[in-house]
Amino acid sequence: MGTTEQATAPEPKYWHLRTVLLRAIDSEFATGQVIPNERELASRFGVARATLRQALDQLELEGRLVRRRGIGTLVAAPRTAVPVSPAEEGWPGTGRDAAWRIVDCVTAPPSAALARALAIPASEQVHTVRRLRMTGSQVVGTEALHVPDSAVPHLPGFVGDTGRGRSVLRQLQRLELAGESRAVELGVAEAEEARLLERPPGTPVLVVTTQYAAQGRIAALAVSTYRADTCRLTFGQTGLVEVAPVGAGLAEVRTAS
Amino acid sequence: MGTTEQATAPEPKYWHLRTVLLRAIDSEFATGQVIPNERELASRFGVARATLRQALDQLELEGRLVRRRGIGTLVAAPRTAVPVSPAEEGWPGTGRDAAWRIVDCVTAPPSAALARALAIPASEQVHTVRRLRMTGSQVVGTEALHVPDSAVPHLPGFVGDTGRGRSVLRQLQRLELAGESRAVELGVAEAEEARLLERPPGTPVLVVTTQYAAQGRIAALAVSTYRADTCRLTFGQTGLVEVAPVGAGLAEVRTAS
DNA sequence: CAGTGGTCTAGACCACTCT
DNA sequence: GAGTGGTCTAGACCACTGT
Incomplete structure (x- = not known):
C-alpha cells in the first residue's frame, strides 16, 4: 500500500x-x-x-x-553547535576566549524563588552577572549567573559593573567544582532578553538551568537562554568521537528507517 | 548606531x-x-x-x-523532568524500569546520512530500534536507536520485532561504554513521530542526538524527540544537589535582577 | 519611494468531544 | 446538537529596509 x-x-x-x-x-x-x-x-x-x-x-x-x-x-544557515559543558564554557569563560561577554553585574537580595533555588536565606546578597554568549561576533545566548555572596567573599571594592562581574567569575574559578546538574527546556524570550538576542519578543529559546555545586553547597545558579533558531547545544564529554555534524541531515536520519 | x-x-x-x-x-x-x-x-x-x-x-x-x-x-501542569543521561536511561532501559517501551526494530542498510553519522560503510546493515519514552502512562518522547550490525553480532534468529529490539539493547549493554556526546536542538514532529506522541504534526519537540562510543568506535546513534511543551530534560551527573524544581518559578528567576 | 515581512480584522467552515 | 479549538480566506494597515 x-x-x-x-x-x-x-x-x-x-x-x-x-x-x-x-x-x-x-x-x-x-x-x-x-x-x-x-x-x-x-x-x-x-x-x-x-x-x-x-x-x-x-x-x-x-x-x-x-x-x-x-x-x-x-x-537559514545550518545551526551552529554551541558547546555547553564545564570544559568549554567552564566556570568562567574568563575572557581567555571570547565566548562570553560580560554585560553587567548587580548585587541585590534574591527574589523568593531565587533564594529557594540557591538554598540560601532571603537576607543574603546575591551577585548576578549578565553575560552574552558569542559565536564570533554573533550573539547566540544570554545568561544570568546568580552567585551567593558567601561563595565569593573576597570581592574588590571599587570597580565598574563588568569589573565586579569579572571578579565574581575569577572567584568562582578558584572553587573546586564538585558537580553540576542541568536542565534544558523550551521558552520564549521576553523584552530584555529579546533585545540582547537581537530578536523580537516571543522568540523561542532553549533555556538551560545549571546548578554548580562546590564545597557541599550550591555555589552558583546559571540561567542561560540560547536562540533556538540558530543554536544546537552540544553536551560533550568531549569524548573520543566528534559529534557528527548531522545538522541539516538530521531530518534524514530521523526519518530514515 | x-x-x-x-x-x-x-x-x-x-x-x-x-x-x-x-x-x-x-x-x-x-x-x-x-x-x-x-x-x-x-x-x-x-x-x-x-x-x-x-x-x-x-x-x-x-x-x-x-x-x-x-x-x-x-x-498546563508544570513540565515533568525527564532524566537524560547514562545512569537513568542507560544503554538500555532494558525494561527493568518502564521508562522505555519498544515499538519495533527494523534491520536495513543505512541511508547515506546515517552511514556517515555512524562512520560505517553503506553496505553494513543497521538495526533501528524504535522506542517510546514513558512517564507513567504518558508518552513524552520517541527514539530511533541506530546500531550497526557489527556492534551487536550475536543476535538470535527468530524472534518478533520487539524481541529483536530487546536483544539489540541487551547486546549493547554488554559493551563497555567509553563515552557519549549529545546535542539538543529544537525541531517539529512530523507525521509518524507526531502520531506516536499523540500530538498534531508540527508540534515542537526537543531533539536529542546521542552518539555512544565503545571500543573506539561509534556503537550506536540515538535520535530522541521529546515533547517540548511538557518536558524539561535533565542532564544530571546525578550530583550531590538535586536540581531544584524551578519549574514555573523559572520565569521569576530569569527575570530577577 | 517601492517592496518586504509583521500585525490585525471579521468573517467562514471544519473536526472533534461531550451530552 | 451544541460547543470547542483548528483551519482558511481576503482584505487592510503598519514598520522596516533598501534605493
Whole structure:
C-alpha cells in the first residue's frame, strides 16, 4: 500500500505547503538566498497569505528559514553547535576566549524563588552577572549567573559593573567544582532578553538551568537562554568521537528507517 | 548606531495579551482548569479571534496552556523532568524500569546520512530500534536507536520485532561504554513521530542526538524527540544537589535582577 | 519611494468531544 | 446538537529596509 490512506487524514494545507517548501529550499536554494516574497508565494500556491505564513512559521521554528523585515525571507544557515559543558564554557569563560561577554553585574537580595533555588536565606546578597554568549561576533545566548555572596567573599571594592562581574567569575574559578546538574527546556524570550538576542519578543529559546555545586553547597545558579533558531547545544564529554555534524541531515536520519 | 534607541516600542497586541493572560492563569486559575473559550476571550479583550489565538500560541509554546479540540483550553501542569543521561536511561532501559517501551526494530542498510553519522560503510546493515519514552502512562518522547550490525553480532534468529529490539539493547549493554556526546536542538514532529506522541504534526519537540562510543568506535546513534511543551530534560551527573524544581518559578528567576 | 515581512480584522467552515 | 479549538480566506494597515 502506498501513501494513499485517505480515510482519516485531511492534511492541513499549511502542513502540505511546509513540506513542498522544505523540499524546494533543500534542492533549489542555497544558504542565505532570498526566497520569493510571501504575496508571490501565496498566489503561486493559490492560498491566502495567512496560510502561507503558517507554513513559513513552521520552517522558521525548525531553523530552516530566517525572515527579515523589509528584506525578505532567507534560507537559514545550518545551526551552529554551541558547546555547553564545564570544559568549554567552564566556570568562567574568563575572557581567555571570547565566548562570553560580560554585560553587567548587580548585587541585590534574591527574589523568593531565587533564594529557594540557591538554598540560601532571603537576607543574603546575591551577585548576578549578565553575560552574552558569542559565536564570533554573533550573539547566540544570554545568561544570568546568580552567585551567593558567601561563595565569593573576597570581592574588590571599587570597580565598574563588568569589573565586579569579572571578579565574581575569577572567584568562582578558584572553587573546586564538585558537580553540576542541568536542565534544558523550551521558552520564549521576553523584552530584555529579546533585545540582547537581537530578536523580537516571543522568540523561542532553549533555556538551560545549571546548578554548580562546590564545597557541599550550591555555589552558583546559571540561567542561560540560547536562540533556538540558530543554536544546537552540544553536551560533550568531549569524548573520543566528534559529534557528527548531522545538522541539516538530521531530518534524514530521523526519518530514515 | 547605538543599540539602545528606545524611541517607540509599539508593543503588539498579542504580546500584551499574552502578558495579561499569563498573569491571569498564574493568579486565578489552577492546573487543569479550563479557561474561557477563545471567542469569549477575544470579545472580552476586544480583539479578533486570530489575534487572541496568537497570544495563546505563545503560552502553549511556553508550556503554560494545553489546547484540546472539542474540549477547551486548559492550564498546563508544570513540565515533568525527564532524566537524560547514562545512569537513568542507560544503554538500555532494558525494561527493568518502564521508562522505555519498544515499538519495533527494523534491520536495513543505512541511508547515506546515517552511514556517515555512524562512520560505517553503506553496505553494513543497521538495526533501528524504535522506542517510546514513558512517564507513567504518558508518552513524552520517541527514539530511533541506530546500531550497526557489527556492534551487536550475536543476535538470535527468530524472534518478533520487539524481541529483536530487546536483544539489540541487551547486546549493547554488554559493551563497555567509553563515552557519549549529545546535542539538543529544537525541531517539529512530523507525521509518524507526531502520531506516536499523540500530538498534531508540527508540534515542537526537543531533539536529542546521542552518539555512544565503545571500543573506539561509534556503537550506536540515538535520535530522541521529546515533547517540548511538557518536558524539561535533565542532564544530571546525578550530583550531590538535586536540581531544584524551578519549574514555573523559572520565569521569576530569569527575570530577577 | 517601492517592496518586504509583521500585525490585525471579521468573517467562514471544519473536526472533534461531550451530552 | 451544541460547543470547542483548528483551519482558511481576503482584505487592510503598519514598520522596516533598501534605493
